[in-house]
Amino acid sequence: MDRLQAVGVNAPQIEYWNGAAGEKWAKGAAGQDAMLEPLGVAAMDACDIQPANAVLDVGCGSGGATLEIARRVGAGGRVLGVDISTPMLDVARARLDALGGDSGGEGTFENKDVATYPFDAGIFDNVFSRFGVMFFIDPVAAFTNIRTALKSGGRLAFVCWQALDKNPRMEIPVNIALKYVPAPPSKGPEAPGPMAFADPARVRRILSGAGFDDIHLESLEPMLQLGPDIPGAVQKLMGSGQAGRLISPAPDDVKARIADDLASAIAEYKTSEGVKMRGAVWIVTATTP
Numbered sequence: 001m002d003r004l005q006a007v008g009v010n011a012p013q014i015e016y017w018n019g020a021a022g023e024k025w026a027k028g029a030a031g032q033d034a035m036l037e038p039l040g041v042a043a044m045d046a047c048d049i050q051p052a053n054a055v056l057d058v059g060c061g062s063g064g065a066t067l068e069i070a071r072r073v074g075a076g077g078r079v080l081g082v083d084i085s086t087p088m089l090d091v092a093r094a095r096l097d098a099l100g101g102d103s104g105g106e107g108t109f110e111n112k113d114v115a116t117y118p119f120d121a122g123i124f125d126n127v128f129s130r131f132g133v134m135f136f137i138d139p140v141a142a143f144t145n146i147r148t149a150l151k152s153g154g155r156l157a158f159v160c161w162q163a164l165d166k167n168p169r170m171e172i173p174v175n176i177a178l179k180y181v182p183a184p185p186s187k188g189p190e191a192p193g194p195m196a197f198a199d200p201a202r203v204r205r206i207l208s209g210a211g212f213d214d215i216h217l218e219s220l221e222p223m224l225q226l227g228p229d230i231p232g233a234v235q236k237l238m239g240s241g242q243a244g245r246l247i248s249p250a251p252d253d254v255k256a257r258i259a260d261d262l263a264s265a266i267a268e269y270k271t272s273e274g275v276k277m278r279g280a281v282w283i284v285t286a287t288t289p
């Protein structure tokens, strides 16, 4: 499939999610799903998705959650997954094809920026996202656009990360990486990125600024499955989020030293069921007037 042109305010994110990071996420889709699935399910439950509903999945990536939504809405329902990452959408479409029309409700994927997607007004009952909403340059404008696609009385629910210091899965590799690679220019806590929605006051401000009502944040502190063993977990932690952004340009010898340090630092999290660490997310819900 043709890559989305990197234009508009979210152009840096379009570049990022179509580059090495997007390829890595696409290749690691099964592992990401294993870790994130329970969090997506918590947000789906909070979204109150009913049979025959029409649902938008924002930043659907490789489609793991989108296909579960298709199963939930069943025949007569539909789900649209929108994402800017061609490599991840290729995986999503291949997964849909593999179901051979047996995904439940109708599923479709669009390679577009949700911030500017020309949605028809009031066509969705629910808007859902699993970690796909923290990357907008102008989140109020993006959520305003998304809100127009919801019916009156429609429901939004998404899951996003709490602060770095409540997520050692991300904090430990970032701190180790910074021993070896230069710190990036400080962008501030509101810059687009995995932790951009960590502050509940900011999330409330964005959603009310975009015209949502009944905004609630519920804290969830789940155990996260990082991989079957230490080498698998190290590979995963070095390849995603802020650590991935810091480490990917480093030379191979530096990557090897970071990997050694990280393996020692996470040894204590090995269990008989793989490497597990507690994390912290917000389940955010809101409705349209």
Ligand SMILES: C[S@@+](CC[C@H](N)C(=O)[O-])C[C@H]1O[C@@H](n2cnc3c(N)ncnc32)[C@H](O)[C@@H]1O
Pocket: 010, 013, 017, 032, 036, 058, 059, 060, 061, 062, 063, 064, 065, 082, 083, 084, 085, 088, 112, 113, 114, 115, 129, 130, 131, 132, 133, 135, 136
């Ligand atoms: C952390 S990944 C999560 C992917 C997927 N929801 C999952 O849980 O596996 C964030 C996703 O948001 C997408 N994304 C970021 N900004 C976007 C935008 N403006 N419009 C659509 N998708 C966007 C990225 O391409 C990426 O697939």
